[in-house]
Amino acid sequence: MNQFLTRRSFILVPMMSILKTIFKPMQVLASSFNSKEEWNLSKEEWKSKLSPESYYILREEGTERAFSSKLNNEKREGVFHCAGCNLPLFLSDKKYDSGTGWPSFWDSIEGAVETKVDFKLIVPRTEYHCSRCGGHQGHVFNDGPAPTGKRYCNNGLALRFVLN
Numbered sequence: 715m716n717q718f719l720t721r722r723s724f725i726l727v728p729m730m731s732i733l734k735t736i737f738k739p740m741q742v743l744a745s746s747f748n749s750k751e752e753w754n755l756s757k758e759e760w761k762s763k764l765s766p767e768s769y770y771i772l773r774e775e776g777t778e779r780a781f782s783s784k785l786n787n788e789k790r791e792g793v794f795h796c797a798g799c800n801l802p803l804f805l806s807d808k809k810y811d812s813g814t815g816w817p818s819f820w821d822s823i824e825g826a827v828e829t830k831v832d833f834k835l836i837v838p839r840t841e842y843h844c845s846r847c848g849g850h851q852g853h854v855f856n857d858g859p860a861p862t863g864k865r866y867c868n869n870g871l872a873l874r875f876v877l878n
């Protein structure tokens with residue numbers, strides 16, 4: 715019996731390592747095609763990537779203090795990227811001063827954000843997040859300027875500004 719088990723493990727161990735080398739390159743290939751899976755990180759992985767402040771916003775749907783972000787007054791030409799995964803979310807020509815104290819945009823880059831309804835303040839609000847890593851960005855309201863009438867009210871800590 716013991717002899718049988720030992721023999722089996724002698725066969726199994728090399729077989730497993732052969733299988734691993736065969737399947738490993740396939741997994742890498744698969745993740746490069748499925749960007750969402752690539753960004754499906756654990757709490758610990760996110761904590762090691764982000765500052766505690768950005769982690770609170772992006773991964774726990776927190777909200778930064780009004781007028782606390784430097785990006786609130788950012789008026790240069792550029793692109794606002796997700797601070798979690800670097801996906802471009804907003805263009806500077808869609809940014810406007812809403813007076814709320816948070817960077818505000820009247821439109822996002824197509825397909826960059828996804829929405830869901832939350833009830834954190836009892837009244838339903840439309841939360842939106844990065845479509846790639848799922849990181850919380852802010853809330854979208856229907857009191858924005860033309861042509862969309864939308865106000866994407868974004869946490870500055872959830873964004874990274876890249877100059878054109």
Ligand SMILES: [Zn+2]
Nearest residue numbers: 796799844847
């Ligand atoms: Zn992202």
